[in-house]
Amino acid sequence: KAGVTQTPRYLIKTRxxxxxxxxxxxxGHRSVSWYQQTPGQGLQFxxxxxxxxxxxxxxxxxxxSGRQFSNSRSEMNVSTLELGDSALYLCASTAVGGSPGELFxxxxxxxxxx
Amino acid sequence: xxxxxQPEDQVNVAEGNPLTVKCTYSVSGNPYLFWxxxxxxxxxxxxxxxxxxxxxxxxxxxxxxxxNKSQTSFHLKKPSALVSDSALYFCAGxxxxxxxxxxxxFGTGTRLxxxx
Numbered sequence: 001k002a003g004v005t006q007t008p009r010y011l012i013k014t015r016x017x018x019x020x021x022x023x024x025x026x027x028g029h030r031s032v033s034w035y036q037q038t039p040g041q042g043l044q045f046x047x048x049x050x051x052x053x054x055x056x057x058x059x060x061x062x063x064x065s066g067r068q069f070s071n072s073r074s075e076m077n078v079s080t081l082e083l084g085d086s087a088l089y090l091c092a093s094t095a096v097g098g099s100p101g102e103l104f105x106x107x108x109x110x111x112x113x114x
Numbered sequence: 115x116x117x118x119x120q121p122e123d124q125v126n127v128a129e130g131n132p133l134t135v136k137c138t139y140s141v142s143g144n145p146y147l148f149w150x151x152x153x154x155x156x157x158x159x160x161x162x163x164x165x166x167x168x169x170x171x172x173x174x175x176x177x178x179x180x181x182n183k184s185q186t187s188f189h190l191k192k193p194s195a196l197v198s199d200s201a202l203y204f205c206a207g208x209x210x211x212x213x214x215x216x217x218x219x220f221g222t223g224t225r226l227x228x229x230x
Contacts, residue, residue: 044220092157101146101218106157108157
């Protein structure tokens with residue numbers, strides 16, 4: 001069974017640009033969560049989608065948004081990029097009826113903002 | 115606010131010796147607690163969880179964790195460390211109806227180095 005796939009793995013953007021990151025969950029998983037990992041702030045929850053609806057949202061500005069498609073694939077978008085948005089963005093999926101908090105993570109998309 | 119804390123940024127242990135990675139929690143109600151591991155340039159991997167029941171939880175790769183309510187701790191342990199255990203370890207809380215099933219709050223991480 002394929003794991004969680006995130007694309008692109010690495011990308012470089014400049015301030016003011018926008019970026020879209022993609023996440024394909026494990027087959028059969030319908031919940032997708034996004035986390036930001038930085039050296040300064042650590043791991044922080046961004047949002048969670050389930051059945052194309054945002055179920056939970058972390059404390060991030062509105063520049064951070066996401067969506068989920070009918071096939072459970074998810075995208076997150078960051079507009080008007082700032083230097084502080086440089087981070088590893090991790091996507092995680094969980095199975096329907098799976099144990100709460102037991103997440104399957106992808107390898108992440110490393111965003112560098114110049 | 116609910117949180118978990120990992121008091122040690124770095125833990126070094128000799129191969130074959132027992133290891134402990136510490137975590138304390140501040141969670142209202144019944145805590146859901148987790149340990150995840152991150153290898154270089156990789157995502158996180160689930161190790162084990164405590165939701166309810168036995169205070170000693172067994173997980174993947176020979177790891178276990180002890181839930182101690184009186185000390186509000188959830189330390190990760192392994193009887194005999196391997197060089198391959200060297201990685202970044204995260205304690206996490208959450209996963210409840212109150213926080214959101216998959217809304218975890220993580221500690222700052224502890225880098226474990228097992229010395230051959």
